[in-house]
Amino acid sequence: MSSLSSSVANTIDTLPARDAVLAGLIAALAVFLLYAMFLDQGGILAPFFGVDAFSNNYLHEFAHDGRHLLGLPCH
Secondary structure, eight states: OOHHHHHHHHHHHHHHHHHHHHHHHHHHHHHHHHHHHHTOSSTTTHHHHTTHHHHHOHHHHHTHHHHHHTTOOOO
16 A cells, blocks of 8 residues: 555545544534523623623623524513
8 A cells, every 4th residue: 555545545534533523612612602692691701700790790781682582581
């Protein structure tokens, strides 16, 4: 087997694993974003804004109209 066909075979073998890892990362990011937009009540931004993140609900207010547009209650 030539070195070119060997390197092509190695590249083809690693593509499914790389794609699976990438798909897993995208799915985890999507779940995190859904949590942040629909369920978070200030906890994600608390390390940055302190107690104000809970009282002002920045992410909640940012996604507020979108929640109602999708038919999800938020208050």
